[in-house]
Amino acid sequence: MMARETGILADRAISALFETGRLISERELDRDQIQPASLDLRLGGKAFRVRASFMPGPSHLVSDKLDRLSLHVIDLSEGAVLETGCVYIVPLMESLALPADMSASANPKSSTGRLDIFTRVITDYAQEFDKIPSGYSGPLYLEISPRTFPIVVRRGSRLSQIRFRVGQALLGEPELLKLHESETLVASKLPNVSGGGIALSIDLAGDKEGLIGYRGKHHTAVVDVDKKAQHDIYDFWEPLHSRGRNELILDPDEFYILVSREAVHVPPDYAAEMTPFDPLVGEFRVHYAGFFDPGFGHAPAGGRGSRAVLEVRSHEVPFILEDGQIVGRLVYEHMQEKPASLYGSGLGSNYQAQGLKLSKHFRI
Numbered sequence: 118m119m120a121r122e123t124g125i126l127a128d129r130a131i132s133a134l135f136e137t138g139r140l141i142s143e144r145e146l147d148r149d150q151i152q153p154a155s156l157d158l159r160l161g162g163k164a165f166r167v168r169a170s171f172m173p174g175p176s177h178l179v180s181d182k183l184d185r186l187s188l189h190v191i192d193l194s195e196g197a198v199l200e201t202g203c204v205y206i207v208p209l210m211e212s213l214a215l216p217a218d219m220s221a222s223a224n225p226k227s228s229t230g231r232l233d234i235f236t237r238v239i240t241d242y243a244q245e246f247d248k249i250p251s252g253y254s255g256p257l258y259l260e261i262s263p264r265t266f267p268i269v270v271r272r273g274s275r276l277s278q279i280r281f282r283v284g285q286a287l288l289g290e291p292e293l294l295k296l297h298e299s300e301t302l303v304a305s306k307l308p309n310v311s312g313g314g315i316a317l318s319i320d321l322a323g324d325k326e327g328l329i330g331y332r333g334k335h336h337t338a339v340v341d342v343d344k345k346a347q348h349d350i351y352d353f354w355e356p357l358h359s360r361g362r363n364e365l366i367l368d369p370d371e372f373y374i375l376v377s378r379e380a381v382h383v384p385p386d387y388a389a390e391m392t393p394f395d396p397l398v399g400e401f402r403v404h405y406a407g408f409f410d411p412g413f414g415h416a417p418a419g420g421r422g423s424r425a426v427l428e429v430r431s432h433e434v435p436f437i438l439e440d441g442q443i444v445g446r447l448v449y450e451h452m453q454e455k456p457a458s459l460y461g462s463g464l465g466s467n468y469q470a471q472g473l474k475l476s477k478h479f480r481i
């Protein structure tokens with residue numbers, strides 16, 4: 118099939134960006150750094166502990182702000198602990214020289230969101246976080262603020278990811294409904310399409326044992342972001358069980374890992390993104406709206422029945438979530454072309470065919 122002109126760049130096109138000097142990295146790429154529709158971004162060698170988060174604004178470089186706001190510089194070459202409640206800025210190894218018709222957007226990796234590590238990509242002259250305007254040329258920085266667990270990171274750790282886009286690629290509602298009819302995007306009897314996205318609701322009925330989710334513990338040991346299956350779940354998480362009512366009272370400022378009631382499907386020619394549910398409907402939100410890869414939940418890629426894992430917080434007031442309540446929406450975009458490798462097929466993918474799944478750092 119011919120590549121579309123507009124759309125999200127697939128793996129091959131991301132590799133080509135390196136070859137043409139549109140993407141520059143201070144070190145050779147890691148083997149699995151290019152994903153089906155995104156590139157993982159790597160931390161550089163130092164972290165700046167800053168007093169507070171900031172936006173550079175139209176007339177400032179990030180480095181200008183760091184000169185003013187940096188309290189201490191931390192060497193990441195051997196690894197260092199980033200503490201909860203503190204804000205750090207880390208220059209990333211990758212930088213950009215995008216063509217005029219190409220923009221990009223960034224998001225925490227799902228593993229980062231599941232650890233409640235708040236991250237946002239910042240560019241020079243930025244007026245928005247995680248958005249890289251068309252034609253941007255310059256460095257990338259990552260703001261990091263661990264919320265629940267202190268973490269160990271090092272030069273090369275991958276916390277955030279970036280997607281590249283040519284033109285406008287978002288599916289309108291009629292197109293989204295048509296795709297849902299042929300491909301079942303969200304396995305719901307009554308698909309709810311509105312606000313440009315298809316709704317996901319929460320499962321609070323639980324599994325056979327009535328497990329509905331996990332609540333992060335406080336004052337834990339540190340999590341090394343680069344190590345898989347290192348930690349015992351129960352040292353970091355309190356399991357939550359249904360007590361018959363299929364509801365959960367969200368405690369403000371606690372962090373919850375929950376799961377969607379519906380299975381989710383991203384066909385190979387599309388990429389999806391979860392957007393938080395309208396906060397006007399309740400003072401809670403899916404905290405880290407994330408990227409969903411082409412092939413996630415796709416049966417030929419081993420994904421049948423994959424649910425979406427949801428990272429949920431309530432703000433200001435306690436809030437009762439009920440089984441089946443809408444908590445987020447998936448928006449879909451066209452890929453420019455089908456990726457060479459789909460999510461779940463030989464990329465070391467951690468979450469294909471997942472149910473209620475904590476991040477890869479924990480062992481059962």
Ligand SMILES: O=c1ccn([C@H]2C[C@H](O)[C@@H](COP(=O)(O)OP(=O)(O)OP(=O)(O)O)O2)c(=O)[nH]1
Nearest residue numbers: 226227228407408409410413425426466467468
């Ligand atoms: O809020 C989210 C975001 C994503 N996902 C799923 C869909 C996505 O395709 C998959 C992997 O996401 P990502 O690539 O961001 O995670 P990762 O940490 O890089 O894991 P992997 O190593 O499996 O790519 O997790 C969720 O369940 N919930």
